[in-house]
Amino acid sequence: xxxxxxxxxxxxxxxxxxxxxxxxxxxxxxxxxxxxxxxxxxxxxxxxxxxxxxxxxxxxxxxxxxxxxxxxxxxxxxxxxxxxxxxxxxxxxxxxxxxxxxxxxxxxxxxxxxxxxxxxxxxxxxxxxxxxxxxxxxxxxxxxxxxxxxxxxxxxxxxxxxxxxxxxxxxxxxxxxxxxxxxxxxxxxxxxxxxxxxxxxxxxxxxxxxxxxxxxxxxxxxxxxxxxxxxxxxxxxxxxxxxxxxxxxxxxxxxxxxxxxxxxxxxxxxxxxxxxxxxxxxxxxxxxxxxxxxxxxxxxxxxxxxxxxxxxxxxxxxxxxxxxxxxxxxxxxxxxxxxxxxxxxxxxxxxxxxxxxxxxxxxxxxxxxxxxxxxxxxxxxxxxxxxxxxxxxxxxxxxxxxxxxxxxxxxxxxx
Amino acid sequence: xxxxxxxxxxxxxxxxxxxxxxxxxxxxxxxxxxxxxxxxxxxxxxxxxxxxxxxxxxxxxxxxxxxxxxxxxxxxxxxxxxxxxxxxxxxxxxxxxxxxxxxxxxxxxxxxxxxxxxxxxxxxxxxxxxxxxxxxxxxxxxxxxxxxxxxxxxxxxxxxxxxxxxxxxxxxxxxxxxxxxxxxxxxxxxxxxxxxxxxxxxxxxxxxxxxxxxxxxxxxxxxxxxxxxxxxxxxxxxxxxxxxxxxxxxxxxxxxxxxxxxxxxxxxxxxxxxxxxxxxxxxxxxxxxxxx
Numbered sequence: 289x290x291x292x293x294x295x296x297x298x299x300x301x302x303x304x305x306x307x308x309x310x311x312x313x314x315x316x317x318x319x320x321x322x323x324x325x326x327x328x329x330x331x332x333x334x335x336x337x338x339x340x341x342x343x344x345x346x347x348x349x350x351x352x353x354x355x356x357x358x359x360x361x362x363x364x365x366x367x368x369x370x371x372x373x374x375x376x377x378x379x380x381x382x383x384x385x386x387x388x389x390x391x392x393x394x395x396x397x398x399x400x401x402x403x404x405x406x407x408x409x410x411x412x413x414x415x416x417x418x419x420x421x422x423x424x425x426x427x428x429x430x431x432x433x434x435x436x437x438x439x440x441x442x443x444x445x446x447x448x449x450x451x452x453x454x455x456x457x458x459x460x461x462x463x464x465x466x467x468x469x470x471x472x473x474x475x476x477x478x479x480x481x482x483x484x485x486x487x488x489x490x491x492x493x494x495x496x497x498x499x500x501x502x503x504x505x506x507x508x509x510x511x512x513x514x515x516x517x518x519x520x521x522x523x524x525x526x527x528x529x530x531x532x533x534x535x536x537x538x539x540x541x542x543x544x545x546x547x548x549x550x551x552x553x554x555x556x557x558x559x560x561x562x563x564x565x566x567x568x569x570x571x572x573x574x575x576x577x578x579x580x581x582x583x584x585x586x587x588x589x590x591x592x593x594x595x596x597x598x599x600x601x602x603x604x605x606x607x608x609x610x611x612x613x614x615x616x617x618x619x620x621x622x623x624x625x626x627x628x629x630x631x632x633x634x635x636x637x638x639x640x641x642x643x644x645x646x647x648x649x650x651x652x653x654x655x656x657x658x659x660x661x662x663x664x665x666x667x668x669x670x671x672x673x674x675x676x677x678x679x680x681x682x683x684x685x686x687x688x689x690x691x692x693x694x695x696x697x698x699x700x701x702x703x
Numbered sequence: 704x705x706x707x708x709x710x711x712x713x714x715x716x717x718x719x720x721x722x723x724x725x726x727x728x729x730x731x732x733x734x735x736x737x738x739x740x741x742x743x744x745x746x747x748x749x750x751x752x753x754x755x756x757x758x759x760x761x762x763x764x765x766x767x768x769x770x771x772x773x774x775x776x777x778x779x780x781x782x783x784x785x786x787x788x789x790x791x792x793x794x795x796x797x798x799x800x801x802x803x804x805x806x807x808x809x810x811x812x813x814x815x816x817x818x819x820x821x822x823x824x825x826x827x828x829x830x831x832x833x834x835x836x837x838x839x840x841x842x843x844x845x846x847x848x849x850x851x852x853x854x855x856x857x858x859x860x861x862x863x864x865x866x867x868x869x870x871x872x873x874x875x876x877x878x879x880x881x882x883x884x885x886x887x888x889x890x891x892x893x894x895x896x897x898x899x900x901x902x903x904x905x906x907x908x909x910x911x912x913x914x915x916x917x918x919x920x921x922x923x924x925x926x927x928x929x930x931x932x933x934x935x936x937x938x939x940x941x942x943x944x945x946x947x948x949x950x951x952x953x954x955x956x957x958x959x960x961x962x963x964x965x966x967x968x969x970x971x972x973x974x975x976x977x978x979x980x981x982x983x984x985x986x987x988x989x990x991x992x993x994x995x
Contacts, residue, residue, distance in 0.1 A: 316779075319948035320957070324777040331780050345779030346933050346944065348951035353933060356841075360934035363842045364849020533957055537753050 310601040311340035314588065315361075316372035317354050319347040322555045326621035330422070333608035339601045344368055362386070367591040369602050373419070375410055375664030378589050382413040388592030388599070389416035390606045397610060402628045404651040410585045410664060411627075419589040420609045421627035422618055426643050427550040427659050428481035428582040431557070432569040435542040436463045448486060448515055448574045451546075455522050458545050466519055467535040467544035470528035472679040474535075476661035476671070478548045479516065479678045480582055481573045486512050488577025489655040496660040499670065499703065504696040513681065513688035513695075519548075520682055528683065539568065548573060550584070554623040554639055570639040572646065581650035584662040585627065673702035745769065745963035752959050768958070772965035776958075778945045785965055788945035792926060794857050795941055799864040800921045806865070807872025807917055812906050814873070815880040816888050817898075826877060832870035837930045840867065848935060855937020863935055864925045872917045879913040879987075880906065912987030915980050923973050942969055 312334065318327050331341045346354040351374065361367050373381065381387050394400070394417040403411065403421065411419045432444060440461050445451035455465040468474065484492045487508045494503035503509065524544075527535075536556040538544040547553065554570065562568050572581070588609060590602050608614055615626035620635055625644045633641055650656040658664035663671050677698040681691040715723070740757055745768050747761040774784035814826050844863055845854070853859030883906070891901050932941040946969045950962040977984075 317951075319777060319779055319951070321777055324780050324782070327780050341780070342938060343779040343781060344937070345948050347948040353947070356930075357933045360841055360845040361854075363845040364854060366849055366854060531957065534753075 310597040312601040313342040313368040315344040315368045326618045329617035370588040376667040387418035406656040419587040420606045421587040423624040425584045436545040464544040465522035467538040467547040468523045469530040469532045469535040476675040484580040485573040489580040497665040513691040581656045584659045673698040741963040768960035768964040788942040792942040803868040810873040811876025857939045915983040916987040
């Protein structure tokens, strides 16, 4: 009898308490101030509907550690309800059949009409909505210090040649022309900004999305690498290994004139109390070949579940993410632009509104290109090989022609 | 002037002593420098850190980063700080260390005092487990925990650490008990003591040194473990995972002073354990190496 009661006690301990209310477990790598506050907006909406939010944050490695933890969850057949995944990762998981979909909800709420085609490419895979987009970020942006430009009395550059011409003037005034963090991923983002700016949308698609060998070895790529070499000379000697936010700090302090970085840099300016237009200027990088917009979609992908409670909880989550009020709150906290096109944007600052307008016009004109450095245009293996080649070019005295060959060979080997 | 005695092996004169101490001091300063930078920068407001010199003492002393790291810093969506994860770590480490040490002692006792055919091979296989990298165990362990229904909970994590640490603790205790005279055990058996009685009343009381070794080793490894915590933690994530989330913000704001404070808080328990019990570590390992 004694043994039986001990056994019963042990059994209850190990089976654990079954949660009476539905819950959604979200795995992500947004653990810092602004990002976490943004996700908190979604959490509040979900909790208000009576669904518990189980947070599973694992930061680091650009999402690599979260992927390892995900593997440990998939193996016993217990994936989380939702996970923050980027680009090709979503497509791979969808093709493996691991993602569930919220098509019924999407049809009822009319998502097709309010999401730009560019965003739908990474939310609706194979005709099913497997991922719910939260925000869109622009990666080909340039952040300029008003103080630095006033010091030499120059206009903001509209072309790459114009920007290059300003560099000697900055150096004479003891201002670093380009603030840069010498880390591989930063150099990859800078590279794709230059490709879009120097080569234009069509070239960007051929080279980085279609991975056409002729385009990768062609004269336009040579121009891209020549411009990269010029940028390489504008960078100060302390750049290697520098974190991106320390480079932004250099622009904030007026020590440097410009930084080429995605729009997450805006958070640093806002935290330092700077006003767009007055203290700093946010511009897309100079576009020599017509307008282009390099975008990155952040979305929560839904893993397929069998328990009807779980499915209902996922739908609540999806609904909360696409709620216009939540989208606005999310973006004010994070500093990006909402995925939906029909939200009230009066609360967003001037930079975000300009980016939103650019997204709309580029999406309509077909000149919005998915990010290469953010593994939207190509998978992680190819992006990794290309990044190795780009960072080698940036950290050596390599001639542009050699850089072209190295990049093309690396991508060909990775395919 | 030091003379040759039981404690010193070599005589050294005054100037040589000074030289030795000078070199030791230089090395100590060199190795303490990163800790000094962490400590000093954790007491500054963020504006001082982004503005200037890492090595300078704070112009404005503040313990706000420490309070923030402990209870209000953003770890994921909730601004909970490290405190709840600290408790998770303690809940995981204490049972895991206790169970793996006890089982290791029992294993060592059996392998040395109750010999049977194939016991050396068995010991060799257990030793083999010391060399298995964490990553290989990851997926199989995930499946086992899933089947047992322990995935994502503290008991599951304790089980993982006990299983993984058993090879090491068995090694320590087995080698320690091998030097223990078997005649005492035989005498106890003649006096009528049973298996567990001999264990409790003869073996364990003299196992002080090696138990300390085992506890320090297991404590340090389990406290510092990240991979198992991240993969099997679920809702009971240990403090290493929280610390990683605190300091690794890929595209968000980096509060370096809070990160430093968090890192020091995370390292404090292992530091305390070593300061308190460290001298027993080498003593325990060396126990029985010199006869008489």
